[in-house]
Amino acid sequence: MPNVNSAFDSVEVRDSSKVAALDIGSNSFHLVVARIVAGSVQILHRVKQKVRLADGLGKDGVLSEEAIQRGLKTLEVIAESLQGFDPENVRVVATYTLRKAKNAKDFLKAAKAVFPFPIEVIAGVEEARLIYQGVAHTNHQQGQRLIVDIGGGSTEFIIGEAFEPKILRSLQMGCVSYTNRFFKNGELKPKNFLKAITSAQQELEMIDKQYRQLGWKTCIGTSGTIKVIIELASHLDSTTPENCVSKSDLYALMDLCCDAGNSENLKLEGLSIDRQPVLAAGLSILIAVFNSLKIEAMEFSPAALREGVLYEMEDHLQHLDIRERSAQSLATRYDVDVEHAKRVFNTTMALYQECKKAWKIDNKELKNLLGWAALLHEVGLQINTRGIQRHSAYILQNIELPGFGQEQQNLLASLVRFHRKKIRVDEIPEYTILGQEQVHKLMTLLRLGVLLNIKRQDNILPELSITTKGETVALRLPENWLQNKPVFSADLERECNYLKELDFTLEYN
Known part of the structure; x- marks a missing residue:
């Protein structure tokens, strides 16, 4: 009879490390916990919290106190999932809203009191590069591919092949920011959609020609916005393949939104209550993307920024x-x-x-x-x-x-x-x-x-050494080495005066 207590005693255990990546987005905070073993990433745990940080970003570029508090409370919750983690095994990246907020430092300082890991605000192009890495490590299409990621405050566009991105751009349009601009109070009318789509296409004028010239074989969408749109499209009477969305699907969904008249009245199968307010904005941006880049169909990838961060946390990656x-x-x-x-x-x-x-x-x-x-x-x-x-x-x-x-x-x-x-x-x-x-x-x-x-x-x-004690820095050189070097001695003396500005005392012999 097998002995359950000792069943695994002879099993060889390989070295592994536990890592976590947190994406502080404009719409949601996403945490992914994974195990890295034999060079592969195994996802263990995911946490997603709807925060809508971008809702609190005013026209003056100041993040509201209410939004800051929402973010801090969410970080407190996430910190519980990260108890016991070494700081070197956790990477936290913040995107559009904290890039743009004039008082982002106020949020980051307050976060230190409730969240024991450093928060890294990344540039739009770096966000795009990490998104591409997340997709590249989890999708294996041949040839060049276009990746589109619609976030709460920005949308990233990448063309690459295998693990190499060739062109990266981040445009300032997102489902939360566009909701506030074009769909206030949940109003869903054709004129609102027209304004939002036109605005997005104006943004796309900066990249559309260059991207079309470079070209791609497959088109992939990431992020919750595109995931929800593809899920909604699957319930339409459409010939579009599974896990994909076509241009005609997007316009059909726009018509359903206009029929509802207000986001509160949207009762579409697969649409959650927290996605209702931002669906129209995300749909408008995606329609503009399809129009400007001449896209006919797009498939979905669940991997994005946080997965890209995870893969780069392993030295081999x-x-x-x-x-x-x-x-x-x-x-x-x-x-x-x-x-x-x-x-x-x-x-x-x-x-x-x-x-x-x-x-x-x-x-x-x-x-x-x-x-x-x-x-x-x-x-x-x-x-x-x-x-x-x-x-x-x-x-x-x-x-x-x-x-x-x-x-x-x-x-x-x-x-x-x-x-x-x-x-x-x-x-x-x-x-x-x-x-x-x-x-x-x-x-x-x-x-x-x-x-x-x-x-x-x-x-x-010559052979030299340095010792430090508090604010004193002692540079030790061979005896008499400076005697015949008056210019170098003068340079060191001047540096003594410069370093006083940092409250350091430089000593040398």
Whole structure:
């Protein structure tokens, strides 16, 4: 008779890790918990909370207190599902609403009190790239494909093949924002649809020709909006294949909406109460997409942004490689002096290793960001040698950097902005992913890495070491090494004065 108690005692258990991804969207918050084993992602748990954060985004760009509180309460609920998770195994990304809200930092600061994981606000193009990765890892069509994701505040468009996106765009139109603009009080009339469709097609004028020229073999829709529309279309008297929607289906659904007259009167099979208010807006956007891009039919993929985030959390799944490619592309485009960038990187990383524990910055992500800043600190050199730190910061602040979140990109720009010359503390923004003291420490290390390589020559530096104690940084050089180097000594003395702005004292011998 089998012994149940010992049945699995001899089963070989492979290494696995448990990860989670949270998508803080304009309409809903989506959490996905998964196990990564043998390079594959196994979904264990999903949580979806309707929040409609974009409802609280006013015309002045300020997120209402009511919307902030809705978001915070939802994060409290989700935090319970993430108890016991290591922060390095959780990635949280926020999209359109927190990208646009002028007071997004107020929300992010308040979130820290109820949610113990950093929230990363990502750019629209980065959102599109992650959506594509989610679809690419779960769908296996041959040839180029067009991906469309309608969110609460923005809609993303991607054309790619296999795992490589070729073109990425994010347009400012979503089912929540368009509901507020064109379907107030739930009114569903042909004129409302016409205005919404026309507005969406005007947005699409920026990309429609380029996308049609590039072309695609299959067209895939993601997000809850498209899922609901396809579900509703399946109940129509239509010849459209299962899990697909056609242009004629969309217009048939629009007619049903107009017949109802108001969203409260929409009684369609498959339509939930919480989707009633935003259906017309999502339908209008999708009709405009079909019209502008000449689409006849679209199929649905359940995988999207959060799945894309999950797949990139595994080192084997190319997240670091994507950052590397972004940095390499930037270095090539702006003719970075690669040899010098490597010198600064090696020195800065050596300094970091010596003081990371004493300064409590022993964190993989902080190390990576400091390293990228060291490699990219001179991207502005091509513009002008004079004020290179300002030119470099401007480029890093405004260019598209796939693989980097919005705040990570802003941090890179800040570190590079003050890698030399005077430091203006009032121009260093506050960050939610780390405290100001940590920013100041990273900036100090980068400045020293740059200063120590000011001669731009290999093998010129002696053996040196660095120690830190509180706000004191002690740079130890070989005895008498500075005696015959008056210019270098003057540079160090000047740096002592600069670092006082960060409340650090630099000592050297």
